[in-house]
Amino acid sequence: MKIIIISATLLLTTISFGQNSVNELEKNSPDDITKSVVSGFYNRVNVGVLGGSASSPSFNIINGYRFNQRWSAGFGLGVEQFNWNRYIPVFVEGNYNLLKTNTTPWLNLMVGYELPNQNIGPNRGGFTWGGKFGFSYFIAEHVGISTSIGYRYANLKDETNWWGWEDFVTITDINRYEFRVGVVFK
Amino acid sequence: MKKTVLMLGILALLGACKDKVRQEYIANVPVYTAYETFRSDGGFEGARPITQKGNIYFKDDFLFMVEPDEGIHFIDNSNPSSPVQTGFLKIWGATGMSIKGDYLYANSLIDLVIYDLSTITTPVFVDRMEDVFPTALPVSEKNYPYKTIDKNLGVVTSWTQEKVSEDVTNGNPSWVNCFQCDFETIGLGDGGFSEGSGSGQTSISGSITLFTILNDYLYVVEEGNFLHPINISNPTAPVAHDIVGLWGGVETIFPYQNYLFMGTPSGILIYGTDSPNNPNYIASLSHARGCDPVVVKDDYAYVTVRSGGPCGGDVNQLDVIDVSTISNPILKQSFDMKNPHGLGIDGDLLFICDGEAGLKVYDASNPLTVGDHLSHQFKNIQATDIIPFNTIAMVIGDDGIYQYDYSNPSEMILLSKISF
Numbered sequence: 001m002k003i004i005i006i007s008a009t010l011l012l013t014t015i016s017f018g019q020n021s022v023n024e025l026e027k028n029s030p031d032d033i034t035k036s037v038v039s040g041f042y043n044r045v046n047v048g049v050l051g052g053s054a055s056s057p058s059f060n061i062i063n064g065y066r067f068n069q070r071w072s073a074g075f076g077l078g079v080e081q082f083n084w085n086r087y088i089p090v091f092v093e094g095n096y097n098l099l100k101t102n103t104t105p106w107l108n109l110m111v112g113y114e115l116p117n118q119n120i121g122p123n124r125g126g127f128t129w130g131g132k133f134g135f136s137y138f139i140a141e142h143v144g145i146s147t148s149i150g151y152r153y154a155n156l157k158d159e160t161n162w163w164g165w166e167d168f169v170t171i172t173d174i175n176r177y178e179f180r181v182g183v184v185f186k
Numbered sequence: 187m188k189k190t191v192l193m194l195g196i197l198a199l200l201g202a203c204k205d206k207v208r209q210e211y212i213a214n215v216p217v218y219t220a221y222e223t224f225r226s227d228g229g230f231e232g233a234r235p236i237t238q239k240g241n242i243y244f245k246d247d248f249l250f251m252v253e254p255d256e257g258i259h260f261i262d263n264s265n266p267s268s269p270v271q272t273g274f275l276k277i278w279g280a281t282g283m284s285i286k287g288d289y290l291y292a293n294s295l296i297d298l299v300i301y302d303l304s305t306i307t308t309p310v311f312v313d314r315m316e317d318v319f320p321t322a323l324p325v326s327e328k329n330y331p332y333k334t335i336d337k338n339l340g341v342v343t344s345w346t347q348e349k350v351s352e353d354v355t356n357g358n359p360s361w362v363n364c365f366q367c368d369f370e371t372i373g374l375g376d377g378g379f380s381e382g383s384g385s386g387q388t389s390i391s392g393s394i395t396l397f398t399i400l401n402d403y404l405y406v407v408e409e410g411n412f413l414h415p416i417n418i419s420n421p422t423a424p425v426a427h428d429i430v431g432l433w434g435g436v437e438t439i440f441p442y443q444n445y446l447f448m449g450t451p452s453g454i455l456i457y458g459t460d461s462p463n464n465p466n467y468i469a470s471l472s473h474a475r476g477c478d479p480v481v482v483k484d485d486y487a488y489v490t491v492r493s494g495g496p497c498g499g500d501v502n503q504l505d506v507i508d509v510s511t512i513s514n515p516i517l518k519q520s521f522d523m524k525n526p527h528g529l530g531i532d533g534d535l536l537f538i539c540d541g542e543a544g545l546k547v548y549d550a551s552n553p554l555t556v557g558d559h560l561s562h563q564f565k566n567i568q569a570t571d572i573i574p575f576n577t578i579a580m581v582i583g584d585d586g587i588y589q590y591d592y593s594n595p596s597e598m599i600l601l602s603k604i605s606f
Binding site: 051052053054151165166167168169170171172173174175176177 | 203204205206207208209210211212329330331354
């Protein structure tokens with residue numbers, strides 16, 4: 001129940017925040033829009049929750065490059081936990097800004113691999129991908145905040161063999177929605 | 187309104203996010219044979235090549251070798267230098283046998299079959315006790331899980347290995363490990379029948395056994411935790427009594443005086459047979475974890491503890507246990523070994539099948555120093571079990587049955603080898 005309440009709150013926050021941002025941007029003059037950074041490096045630090053039939057904490061840091069007012073891409077590292085196992089997601093992401101401004105709604109796709117926290121043992125980690133819709137709002141020239149909602153999938157393999165049998169693999173398909181809040185630096 | 191619909195839609199989608207867990211593995215899948223077909227099979231045939239190692243038994247100049255799940259090879263061993271295979275008794279699912287008087291008893295998976303050996307060249311079927319071993323299963327690839335068994339479909343007579351991928355609902359997959367279920371995963375396995383006395387009335391077997399005869403009772407250990415007492419005082423009409431519960435996963439059984447010594451991965455159990463149809467617990471002694479066949483002579487039990495295999499552990503040794511006070515067995519000495527399997531004792535000679543180290547022969551005139559008195563060692567044989575009897579050592583190796591003459595222990599002579 002707690003997760004549903006938190007999720008609903010975050011969802012409302014994201015949508016309202018995004019809607020307000022867009023409304024505000026629509027009122028801006030052309031001069032404001034031209035303030036948008038065309039290219040340059042960015043860094044985003046996120047915390048979030050991956051929810052659904054279970055919930056998992058998630059944290060990541062992304063370093064990337066903004067190629068123009070629409071497109072940017074980055075490389076991320078983080079920490080996540082699924083079913084008592086901790087993972088280090090290593091991924092690349094691509095972003096498309098819906099507006100040509102600093103403060104903008106955006107779409108994001110990521111693909112990567114969930115590395116098991118320990119490189120010994122039966123946990124093999126697995127492929128992961130996800131997609132998000134979010135907003136960034138800059139509160140200073142180089143500092144902004146972001147929030148997003150999206151979907152996340154991971155295919156995790158664990159060769160834990162409780163009975164000593166050979167070739168026994170447990171595969172978990174992680175299907176989660178995700179909410180994130182973060183800080184963006186550029 | 188639009189916002190509300192959008193939010194409800196999104197929330198509904200989010201609620202559909204559920205993890206899925208599935209397991210992929212290679213499983214032993216049962217192959218069934220109809221009860222009628224299973225019970226109509228069998229009979230004595232001409233000799234055929236031995237293709238798989240099994241337990242060996244000896245009685246009245248005949249050597250018997252069980253080919254697991256197939257049947258029993260009959261070998262005329264009146265001349266150990268030149269043994270002759272005389273026939274094959276086909277018994278579906280056999281893993282062990284025993285002979286008392288003129289009657290041969292063998293398991294046939296869930297049943298016990300009896301043959302009359304009055305004319306040993308033409309055994310005659312006498313009777314079949316049905317469903318005596320209800321949880322028995324054929325020898326299998328034990329390192330794979332097992333699919334659930336449905337007894338209504340027939341007798342499980344073999345296994346196929348299939349790759350299985352299945353969703354796991356509430357953490358309950360369909361494979362079984364059967365700690366508490368009706369069907370254990372390990373059948374009668376490597377067991378055989380054994381009698382330590384060599385009295386001439388009963389056959390003799392090696393030390394790695396799960397069946398034994400003591401007086402008028404055949405005792406069978408099933409699945410490591412059940413002891414079947416079967417009264418064979420009327421050899422053609424045996425009576426099965428209630429199962430006696432054991433514990434610890436019994437792997438071997440050996441009769442001594444009126445007691446049953448049983449080896450488990452963590453020690454030995456001693457049961458009394460004052461009430462032969464209901465053996466009672468007397469004592470136990472723990473040891474390092476490992477497989478542990480046991481033989482007993484003159485109030486000393488000799489136990490080999492072996493690491494690896496299904497028993498686990500990391501100790502390889504020979505334990506000498508004082509059992510003069512049967513209710514209080516005392517470990518007296520331990521001697522390092524390489525990887526000991528079966529063992530046998532005859533007179534003052536202790537024979538140990540010590541894995542890669544081969545067959546070792548010790549002077550056991552003083553049990554407390556037996557491990558320090560190695561008198562002979564055959565390094566060129568990977569021995570599994572042995573029957574030393576009347577100066578002939580019959581040894582199961584990885585590639586055949588070896589026979590040695592030990593009338594002069596310091597100069598044991600290889601007499602013959604039946605290859606398989």
